[in-house]
Structures are given as structure tokens and as C-alpha cells.
Amino acid sequence: MSTEIKTEYGADQIQILEGLEAVRKRPGMYIGSTSARGLHHLVYEIVDNAVDEALAGYCDTIEVSINEDNSITVIDNGRGIPVGINHKAGIPAVEVVFTILHAGGKFGGGGYKVSGGLHGVGASVVNALSTWLEVTIFHEGKVYRQRYERGKTIYKLKVIGDCDPDKRGTMVTFLPDPQIFEETVFDFSTLKHRFREMAFLTKGLKIIAVDKRDEEPKEVIFHYEGGIKEFVQYLNRSNSALYEDILYFEGTKDGVVVEVAMQHNDSYTENTYGFVNNITTPEGGTHIVGFRNALTKTFNEYARKNKILKESESNLSGEDIREGLTAIISVKIEDPQFEGQTKQKLGNSEARGAVDNVVSGQLEIFLEQNPAVAKTIIEKSVLSQRARDAARKARELTRRKSALEGMSLPGKLADCMDKDPSKCEIYIVEGDSAGGSAKTARSRATQAILPLRGKILNVEKARLDKIYANAEIKAMITAFGTGIHEDFDISKLRYNKIIIMTDADVDGAHIATLLLTFLYRFMPELIKQGHVYLAKPPLFKIEKNKKVFYAYSEKEQDEILNEIGRDGNNRIQRYKGLGEMDAEQLWETTMDPERRILLRVTMDDEASSEIDLTFTTLMGDKVEPRREFIEENAKYVKNLDI
Numbered sequence: 001m002s003t004e005i006k007t008e009y010g011a012d013q014i015q016i017l018e019g020l021e022a023v024r025k026r027p028g029m030y031i032g033s034t035s036a037r038g039l040h041h042l043v044y045e046i047v048d049n050a051v052d053e054a055l056a057g058y059c060d061t062i063e064v065s066i067n068e069d070n071s072i073t074v075i076d077n078g079r080g081i082p083v084g085i086n087h088k089a090g091i092p093a094v095e096v097v098f099t100i101l102h103a104g105g106k107f108g109g110g111g112y113k114v115s116g117g118l119h120g121v122g123a124s125v126v127n128a129l130s131t132w133l134e135v136t137i138f139h140e141g142k143v144y145r146q147r148y149e150r151g152k153t154i155y156k157l158k159v160i161g162d163c164d165p166d167k168r169g170t171m172v173t174f175l176p177d178p179q180i181f182e183e184t185v186f187d188f189s190t191l192k193h194r195f196r197e198m199a200f201l202t203k204g205l206k207i208i209a210v211d212k213r214d215e216e217p218k219e220v221i222f223h224y225e226g227g228i229k230e231f232v233q234y235l236n237r238s239n240s241a242l243y244e245d246i247l248y249f250e251g252t253k254d255g256v257v258v259e260v261a262m263q264h265n266d267s268y269t270e271n272t273y274g275f276v277n278n279i280t281t282p283e284g285g286t287h288i289v290g291f292r293n294a295l296t297k298t299f300n301e302y303a304r305k306n307k308i309l310k311e312s313e314s315n316l317s318g319e320d321i322r323e324g325l326t327a328i329i330s331v332k333i334e335d336p337q338f339e340g341q342t343k344q345k346l347g348n349s350e351a352r353g354a355v356d357n358v359v360s361g362q363l364e365i366f367l368e369q370n371p372a373v374a375k376t377i378i379e380k381s382v383l384s385q386r387a388r389d390a391a392r393k394a395r396e397l398t399r400r401k402s403a404l405e406g407m408s409l410p411g412k413l414a415d416c417m418d419k420d421p422s423k424c425e426i427y428i429v430e431g432d433s434a435g436g437s438a439k440t441a442r443s444r445a446t447q448a449i450l451p452l453r454g455k456i457l458n459v460e461k462a463r464l465d466k467i468y469a470n471a472e473i474k475a476m477i478t479a480f481g482t483g484i485h486e487d488f489d490i491s492k493l494r495y496n497k498i499i500i501m502t503d504a505d506v507d508g509a510h511i512a513t514l515l516l517t518f519l520y521r522f523m524p525e526l527i528k529q530g531h532v533y534l535a536k537p538p539l540f541k542i543e544k545n546k547k548v549f550y551a552y553s554e555k556e557q558d559e560i561l562n563e564i565g566r567d568g569n570n571r572i573q574r575y576k577g578l579g580e581m582d583a584e585q586l587w588e589t590t591m592d593p594e595r596r597i598l599l600r601v602t603m604d605d606e607a608s609s610e611i612d613l614t615f616t617t618l619m620g621d622k623v624e625p626r627r628e629f630i631e632e633n634a635k636y637v638k639n640l641d642i
Contacts, residue, residue, distance in 0.1 A: 011084030011093040020101060020151040023128035027180055030125045037604060039181050040190050042129060045122035046074045046172050047207075051198055051278055053078030054205045055332070059169070064195065065210040066186050071175040080137040080168050083144050083157060092157045094135060095146060098127045099153060126174055127151050129181075133174035141165040150177060188218065193610045196222050200234070201278045201330055203227030228261040228328040235326045235609060238617040238625040239265035242324070242380065243373040249362040255334055256354035260291065262327035264377055267620065268384075268463050269521060270322040271612045275330040276338075276346050282605035283339075285346025287331045290355030292318050298363045303378050306371070316381045323384040329355060344605070387463040394468035410475035414439045414449040425497035426450055426479060427535070427591070430511050433579035438501070440583035441591055448495065450479050455511055459518045460619035473518060484522040490529065498526060499598065501535035501590065503577035516601065517619050520611070527603050536597040537578055537590045543571040550589050552597060 023030050031038040031045075043064065053059035059078035067073060082093040089096050101124050127133045128151040137144040143161045147154040176184045188211040195207045199222035206223040224230040229246045242264040249260045274281045274288045281287075296318040303309040303316065331354070337347040367374040409415060412435070416424050426448040429435045435451025442449055457470040464485070467473055477484055481494040500515050502508035512534060519526055526532050538550035540557045544564050551557035561570065578586065590596050603611060617625045 011082045011086045020099065020124060020128040023101065023125050024151065024180065027125075027129055031129070034181050036183055036187065036190075039176055039184065040186065040194070042126045042174070042176060043072050043074070043186070043191060044194060045126050046072070046174070047195070047198065048278070049122060050074060050076035050078060050170070051202060051205070054202050055278070060204065061206045061208070063208040063210065064191070065212055066188060066191070067173070067212050069175065070185055070213070071173055072186070073171065073173040075169065075171045077169040080139045080170050081135070083137055083139055092146075094137060094144070095153060095157060097123045098133065098135060098146075098148060099151065100124060123172075124151075126172075129177055130174040131177045133172065136160075136171040136173075138163050138167045138169050138171075141167075190607070192220055193607055195220075196234075197231075197280070197609065198222075198278060200224050200228055200231035200328075201275055228259055228330055231328050232261045232263050232326050235271060235613055236263055236265050238613065238620050238622050239267050239324075239326075240622070241265050242376050243370075245370070245373065247363070247366055249359050251354075251358035251362070253354040253357050254350045256348075256351050257332035258287075258355050258358040259330045260327065260355070260359055262325060264324045264380065265326060267324045267460070267616065269460070269612075269616075270319075270325050271609070272322070272325065272327045272329065273609050274346070275328070276336050276351075277332055278330075280606055280608075281338075281344060281346050282608055283345035285339075286348055286352040287329050287346055287355050290352035291327065291329045291359055292322070293352075294356045294359035294363065295321055298360050298367070299374075299378065299381070302364070302367045302374055306374075308375065308378050316378070316385060317388070320381040320384040320388065321377070323380060331355065384463070387465040391464035391468050394465060410450070410478050412451055412475060413479050414442070415479075416448045417445045421494050422496050424448065424495045425499055426495040427499045427501045428452060428476070428515060429578070430502045430508060431579065434501070434503075434577065434586075437578065437581060437583045437586050438591065441587035443591075447591065448479070450475060452476075452511070455507075456514050456518065458514055458619055459521050460615060461621060467522075476518075480523070480526075482523060482526070488523060488525060490525050493526070493531065496531065497533055497598075498531055499533045499535050501537070501578065503579075504537055504539055505576055508577070513618070517615055520603075520615060524603070527601050528605070530600055530602065532601040533598040534601060535590050536599055537575065537581075537586075539575060541573040541575065541585070543573075544569050 027034050027038065031041045047062060047064060050059060050062045053076055054062070056078075059076045061077050063073075063075045065073045081097055084093060085091065086093045086096045089100065127148050130148075130150070132147065132149045134145065134147045141162055141164070142159050143163050144157055145160045146157045178184050188209070192209055195209050199205055199207045204223075204225055204227075206221065209220045209222070211218040226233075229248050232246050246261055246263045249258070251258055272288060272291070274284055274291075276285070276287065296316070299321045300309070300315045309316070331346075331351050333348055333351060335348075339345040339347055418424055423446050425446060427438055427442070427450070429438050429449060429451045432451050432453070435449055438449045438451075452472045452475075454472075456472045457467060459467055459473075479494070480498065481492045482488055482490060483492070498519075500512050502512045516532075519532055536552055538552050539554070540551040542549040542551060542557065542560055542564070547564075549560045549564070551560055557572075564570070573580075575581065578590070581589070588595060614629075617629050620626075
């Protein structure tokens with residue numbers, strides 16, 4: 001008797017694990033938050049399902065539209081969600097997918113080899129959190145449709161017409177529920193970033209993104225035959241590459257499919273991004289560890305073998321080799337183990353060995369065949385090593401010692417009296433004049449002031465040793481108390497809020513950007529955990545009959561003038577800088593916790609490749625990408641100081 005094994009993707013492969021009310025009660029558990037991030041997450045869930053069809057080799061085009069009413073339509077040309085009856089549930093499989101939690105074709109029923117959506121909650125969660133959702137399936141010449149409202153089935157799956165027998169695929173349209181989400185307006189650029197990433201990671205897949213809300217609909221097509229090689233090229237476009245080739249390694253080991261693309265550039269920061277089944281892993285995991293091990297081992301072995309490193313010299317550290325590296329590590333695993341539903345970190349031990357094995361073997365061959373490239377990389381690494389040693393010595397000096405060891409805080413810092421970090425905040429102020437007013441104005445118990453002289457160093461263009469030698473940066477590191485880079489320890493943070501307070505003009509904005517570049521590159525955790533703020537000083541002071549009003553925007557100024565009446569008694573002052581305010585005004589408008597406006601600086605882990613690229617574009621050496629960026633974004637500029 002012959003046993004024939006078939007992998008089927010039919011109605012019974014959709015397995016059921018329970019109800020949707022839970023999702024509406026605790027949406028954050030399933031999509032992370034009900035803010036803009038969670039809202040965009042709904043789109044990714046549906047698109048991820050279509051990408052899984054592409055990974056399985058059944059789909060090559062996905063079209064995503066933001067419709068005029070802010071609903072979303074996703075169309076793919078995959079196999080279409082099965083329409084047959086799922087015998088366990090007694091209802092069509094498509095209804096199971098959209099109405100029952102933890103149901104999907106990815107639990108081992110044989111429908112999918114690898115997939116990103118693993119918990120079987122994607123489609124049903126989107127349905128639960130939408131005012132309405134309609135799914136249309138094209139299957140064997142018939143068009144099927146079903147509608148749900150807030151997760152409840154409105155009518156049974158029905159045939160609504162005929163189509164070409166060759167036409168297949170799924171179309172899902174949904175409208176997010178305003179009862180659940182704080183905001184329900186989609187941002188086209190956020191979606192674009194994610195789709196671009198998906199298209200890079202799935203070679204040959206075409207993703208069409210359309211925004212139909214304007215009179216003139218916007219359409220962008222992402223389609224990259226070169227896959228992740230093109231991704232590295234895209235990320236490196238604001239830097240100068242050290243060598244022409246983008247190194248590309250691929251292979252399969254222990255059931256893990258590995259793809260790696262990498263190239264060094266002339267910057268000093270490393271940008272390595274890991275993906276598992278096309279899902280970004282901002283916190284890294286075993287695949288990143290495997291890649292780093294392979295890199296360090298292979299380069300040191302090559303440098304020793306070819307006598308580039310002398311016997312007396314120490315090995316290059318991984319950090320030195322990775323200086324200025326842009327790399328994409330993409331792995332496909334049948335059963336990935338993530339730490340948590342948010343899928344931030346990969347835990348599979350076999351991924352480490354597989355990436356290490358593939359990269360080591362192929363990188364060794366590449367270096368042997370391309371000695372000039374190998375030499376370029378190793379020379380850059382040796383320079384980095386020297387800078388690191390110099391930085392280490394400088395760091396020993398800047399490390400915050402305890403009072404017994406006599407290392408004092410920076411002289412310019414006016415510290416606060418309270419020693420409880422949770423109550424304290426530090427204002428970073430440009431220039432001594434504003435610093436003087438701020439020192440007089442502050443609440444001495446909980447507010448510290450650190451004035452900075454002039455513009456700090458642009459860290460995007462400098463190595464560690466340079467950075468440690470900069471007096472202004474040194475003062476900040478010492479004041480914050482956390483250390484930077486590998487020494488960073490958030491538990492030692494001396495202030496709960498770090499507030500950047502600069503003038504509301506071009507120079508002020510430039511200083512704020514330089515400070516944010518420094519914090520993002522060396523203390524990103526401060527931003528991630530929400531400790532960094534921008535102070536918003538007023539733009540106008542309006543006086544009338546000894547009454548004083550402050551306006552923070554032109555719109556607000558108009559509203560105040562409409563209220564108090566526009567006549568000859570109005571005295572209006574436009575503040576160009578903080579130095580124009582006396583201590584009392586500064587306290588009233590910008591420093592009093594009861595009345596001030598603070599903008600919290602946030603970052604989205606999932607968009608880290610785009611954030612990195614933006615910093616490199618704006619703060620790096622190349623002019624051309626910066627000009628393109630400014631031309632593209634000029635239309636969003638408000639309050640231009642000319």
C-alpha cells in the first residue's frame with residue numbers, strides 16, 4: 001500500500017483554537033495600542049496575509065488603497081481564502097478566519113511552509129476592531145462575498161456573481177472603528193515605508209499603494225527584482241559606499257532559509273536590520289547574533305592569515321568591523337519562536353547556527369577572491385579600533401564617579417536640590433543669556449539647567465574619540481549620569497525629563513536637531529522610554545490694558561486678537577529667542593509645569609530603517625539626497641523663519 005503525502009490548503013486546514021469580544025475589550029493585547037501605531041497595524045495584518053501567499057509562491061501583486069472614507073482595501077492575486085465548509089466549525093472557512101480568534105492555516109495544517117502571521121489572530125482582530133469589514137473571494141469562476149459589522153456576521157457567505165475562471169484572489173475592505181481607536185486617519189507615508197520594506201524582502205513581489213483621499217489620487221509602486229540587495233543600496237544612498245559590490249549570501253541550513261546583503265559606507269554608525277518571515281525584529285535575536293559572530297570570526301581569521309594584523313596586535317572587535325556597515329539579515333523559518341506577541345525578538349537557536357554557517361562560508365570565499373575589498377574593510381576597522389581605544393581613555397575620565405572619588409558635575413550645570421530622579425528634570429538651553437534667565441526662573445528643587453555654548457558637534461560625521469573630546473557633549477553625558485553606548489545604563493538616569501529648550505528660529509531648530517541626533521545615536525533608550533521632550537516657547541506676546549497673553553502659533557494669536565478686539569491698544573511682540581524674555585516670562589510660558597507645552601519625542605521601532613536613513617540624509621555629508629528630501633517635504637513646513 002503506498003502512502004501518498006499531500007499538502008492541502010482546503011477548508012479543514014483552517015484550525016480553530018476561541019470568541020472576539022476579548023479583542024474589543026483589550027485591543028492593546030492584540031495590536032499593541034489603540035493609537036496611530038495600532039491603527040496602521042490593522043493594514044499590516046491583512047497585507048501580511050497576502051505576503052504569506054507570495055512567500056508560498058501563489059501571489060505576485062498586492063494592491064492597497066486608502067479609500068475616500070478612510071477605509072482600506074487590500075487586493076491580492078493569491079489562492080483566495082478557502083470558501084468550503086470547515087467541518088469542525090460547520091461554517092465556511094473564510095468565516096472561521098474572520099470571526100474566530102486563533103484560527104488560521106499556519107498551525108501545521110500544511111497550508112503554509114513559512115508565514116509571518118503565526119498566531120491566527122490577524123484577520124479576526126482586524127474584523128473585531130472595524131466598524132465593518134467585507135471580504136470578496138474570486139474562486140473557480142465565482143465571486144463570493146461576506147460582510148461583518150464589529151466582528152458579527154451580517155449574512156452568510158454568498159455568491160454575488162461570476163468571474164473569469166482563471167481569476168483568483170481575495171479582496172478585503174474594512175473601516176476602523178472610531179469607538180476603539182483614538183484616531184482613524186491613515187498616514188500614507190507610514191504605510192509606504194512598511195510596504196517598501198515588504199517589497200524589498202520579497203523579491204519580485206509588486207505592491208501598489210494608492211491614496212484616493214485627495215482630488216488627485218497618489219499611486220506608488222514598489223517592485224524590486226534585486227530584493228534585499230536593492231534594500232541595502234536604498235539605505236546607503238545618503239552615504240558613500242567603501243566598495244562597489246553589495247555582498248550577498250544565501251543558503252539553507254537546518255530548515256532555515258538565510259538571505260544576507262551587506263555593504264560598508266564611510267559613516268561611523270552600524271545599521272543592521274533583522275527580519276524573520278518578513279517581520280522586522282527591532283530587538284534582534286539569534287539570527288543577528290549568528291551574523292555578528294560570523295563577521296567577527298571570518299574577518300579576524302582573514303586578517304591573521306594574510307598578515308594584515310600582526311601577531312602582537314589584538315583581534316578586531318565586532319564593533320570595529322561593523323563600523324559604517326549597512327546589513328539586512330532575512331531568515332525564513334517554519335516555526336519561529338518570538339519573544340511575545342509583538343514579535344520583537346527571535347528566540348530560535350537553529351537560526352544562529354544557520355546564519356553563522358551561511359555567512360562564514362560565503363564571506364570567506366568572497367574575501368579570498370576580492371582582497372582589495374577585504375583590505376579596505378580591515379583598514380577602516382583598524383582606524384575604528386584606534387579611535388575606540390582613545391575614546392575608552394577619554395571615557396574613563398568622563399565616567400561619573402561617586403562624590404568620594406571627587407569627580408564633579410559640569411561647572412555650568414545648575415543642578416536641582418531634590419535627589420529623586422523621578423521628580424527631577426533638566427533643561428538643555430542654548431547660550432548663556434537664555435541659561436541665565438532659566439537659572440533665575442526655575443523651580444530650584446526639581447529643575448536643573450545646563451546651558452550649551454554654540455552648536456554641539458554633529459555626531460553623524462564623527463568617531464567616538466572626537467565625540468568624547470567635545471566639551472558640550474561631555475557635559476551632557478556627565479549630567480545625565482547614564483553613560484553612553486555600551487556603558488549605557490538607564491537606571492542611573494538622574495532626571496526623568498530631558499527637555500531641549502531652544503529658540504523658535506532656524507538656529508534653534510538646528511541645535512535641537514544636533515541634540516536629537518546625538519541622543520538617537522548614543523542613548524536611543526532615552527527616546528524609546530519617553531524621557532526626551534522639546535519645550536515649546538511662545539511665538540508672540542500680546543499686551544492690552546496691562547493684561548498679557550501668550551500665543552504659541554499664528555492661529556492662536558488670531559484667536560486671542562479676535563477675543564480681545566483688534567485696535568491701537570494692542571502691543572504685539574514676536575519673540576525671536578528665549579533671551580528676549582525675562583525670568584518671570586520664561587517661567588510663565590515655558591517652564592511652569594502647570595502651564596507649559598512640552599512635545600514628547602517618540603520613535604517607532606518598526607520604522608527604524610527609515611529613521612536611520614532620515615538622520616543620515618539630513619546630517620550626513622552627501623548634499624544630493626538632502627536636497628531631494630527638502631524638496632519632497634517642503635510642502636509640510638509651517639512657521640518658516642525667513
